Amino acid sequence: MSIVKLNNNGVKNATAFGSVSSGAMTFIKKLTASSSSTLSFVDGSSDVVLDNTYKEYLFTFKNIHSSASNAYLYFNGTDDDSSHSFDVTQTTTFFRAYNFENASARTVEYESGSDVAQGTNARLASGLETDNDSSLSGYLHLFNPSSTTFVKHFMSNTNYEQSAVSINSRCAGYFNTTADITGVEFKLSSGNIDAGDICLYGIN
Numbered sequence: 001m002s003i004v005k006l007n008n009n010g011v012k013n014a015t016a017f018g019s020v021s022s023g024a025m026t027f028i029k030k031l032t033a034s035s036s037s038t039l040s041f042v043d044g045s046s047d048v049v050l051d052n053t054y055k056e057y058l059f060t061f062k063n064i065h066s067s068a069s070n071a072y073l074y075f076n077g078t079d080d081d082s083s084h085s086f087d088v089t090q091t092t093t094f095f096r097a098y099n100f101e102n103a104s105a106r107t108v109e110y111e112s113g114s115d116v117a118q119g120t121n122a123r124l125a126s127g128l129e130t131d132n133d134s135s136l137s138g139y140l141h142l143f144n145p146s147s148t149t150f151v152k153h154f155m156s157n158t159n160y161e162q163s164a165v166s167i168n169s170r171c172a173g174y175f176n177t178t179a180d181i182t183g184v185e186f187k188l189s190s191g192n193i194d195a196g197d198i199c200l201y202g203i204n
Contacts, residue, residue, distance in 0.1 A: 023056070023203045023204045024203070024204045025058065025201045025202070025203050026054070026201060026202045026203075026204075027199065027200075027201055028047075028048065028049050028200040028201060028202055029041060029046070029047060029048050029049075029199070029200045030197055030198070030199045030200075031197065031198050031199075032195075032196075032197050033064070033065075033192075033193035033194065033195055033196045033197070033198075034194075034195065035067065035192045035193075035194060036192055036193045037187065037192055037193075038185050038186065038187045038193075039185070039186045039187075039193060039198050040084070040086075040183060040184070040185040040186070041059075041183060041184050041185075041198075041200050042078070042084055042182065042183035043081075043182045043183060044081075044182075045183075048183075048200065049202060050145060050181070050182060050183060050184070050200075051145075051146050051180075051182070052146035052180075053202060054202030054203055054204060055143070055144050055203070055204075056141060056142070056143050056144070056202075056203040057141070057142045057145065057200060057201065057202055057203070058139060058140070058141055058142075058200070058201040058202075058203055059139060059140040059142070059184070059186075059198055059199070059200055059201075060138075060139045060197075060198070060199045060201070061136055061137050061138045061139065061140075061158065061196065061197075061198055062137055062196060062197040062198075062199070063135040063136070063137060063195065063196045063197070064128075064135060064136040064137070064193060064195075064196035064198070065128075065130075065132070065134070065135045065136075065193070065194045065195040065196050066128040066129065066130060066134070066188055066191055066192075066193065066194060067130065067188075067191035067192045067193075067194040068130065068188065068190040068191025068192075069129050069130055070127055070128070070129070070190075071127075071128045071188040071189050071190050071191055072114075072121075072123050072125065072126045072127070072128070072188065072189035073123070073124045073125040073128065073136060073158070073186065073187075073188060073189075074121040074122060074123060074124065074186070074187050074188070074189060075121075075122055075124060075140065075184060075185065075186050075187075076088065076090075076120050076121060076122070076184070076185050076187075077090075077145075077152070077175050077181045077183065077184050077185075078181070078182060078183040078184075078185070079175075079177055079179040079180060079181055079182060080182070081182050084182075084183055084185075086120075086183070086184075086185040087120055088120070088175045088176075088177055088179075088181065089118050089119065089120070089175070089176045089177065090116050090118075090119060090120060090121075090122045090173055090174070090175055090176065091116060091117055091118055091173050091174060091176055092115055092116045092122045092123070092171055092172065092173030092174075093110075093115055093171070093172055093173060094110075094111050094112075094114035094115050094123060094169065094170070094171045095108065095109060095110045095111055095169075095170055096108070096109060096111055096126075096167055096168060096169040096170065097109075097167075097168045098165050098166060098167045098168070099165065099166050100164060100165050101164040101165070101166070102164070111126070114126055114171075116173065118176065121189075122154075122171060122173060123171060124138070124140065124156045124158050124169065124171050125138075125158045125160055125167075125169045126169065127162045127167070128160060128162070128188070129161075129162055129163065130194075131161070133161045134160060134161045134162060135160065135161075135195075135196065136158050136159070136160035136196075137158070137159060137160070138156065138157050138158030138159055138169075139156065139157055139158075140154060140155070140156040141154060141155045141156070142154045142181070142184065145180060145181035145182075146180040146181075147178070147180065148178055148179065148180055149178060150178065151174040151175060151176055151177065151178065152174055152175040152177070152181050153172075153173070153174045154171075154172070154173060154174065154175070155170075155171070155172045156169075156170065156171045156172070157169075157170055186198060
């Protein structure tokens with residue numbers, strides 16, 4: 001392999017540079033929680049698009065606040081356009097990193113108890129509290145939900161405070177179905193989503 005060297009005139013005399021293509025992100029829908037038991041995005045309902053228009057969808061979480069202590073944030077998918085049962089089988093893996101405010105302890109760990117193995121309720125975060133500084137923010141990517149050939153992969157990254165600890169949680173997995181995913185639901189393991197926004201974007 002040869003090494004390419006630029007002389008002093010190599011860049012300053014250039015008249016044009018090639019462009020790097022990138023996917024455009026299109027805002028679709030925002031849901032605002034107000035003591036909500038669930039927040040659901042269903043294709044074709046309330047201006048929601050969750051079909052083959054985009055190959056990738058992004059959900060963003062802004063200051064999700066729980067009404068109950070030690071609540072887990074879950075999400076599920078549906079492939080049924082009529083009943084929206086949100087019970088599509090998932091398999092996930094989950095790990096987290098944390099650091100105390102006083103720097104007394106910190107680590108990165110695999111959390112096997114937060115995995116889902118051919119079940120439902122993929123866990124995006126564990127242990128939300130009711131304090132105002134315990135609100136959660138982050139995002140979830142869902143890939144090609146309208147494919148009828150492959151399973152549907154997803155990845156999430158969330159951050160929140162719990163008892164003076166900053167916790168960053170990562171979940172990744174797939175909906176184990178070749179049917180198209182037509183809706184996604186978010187909920188807590190206990191209590192309601194007291195406040196916060198979830199926004200949906202499509203990515204070309």
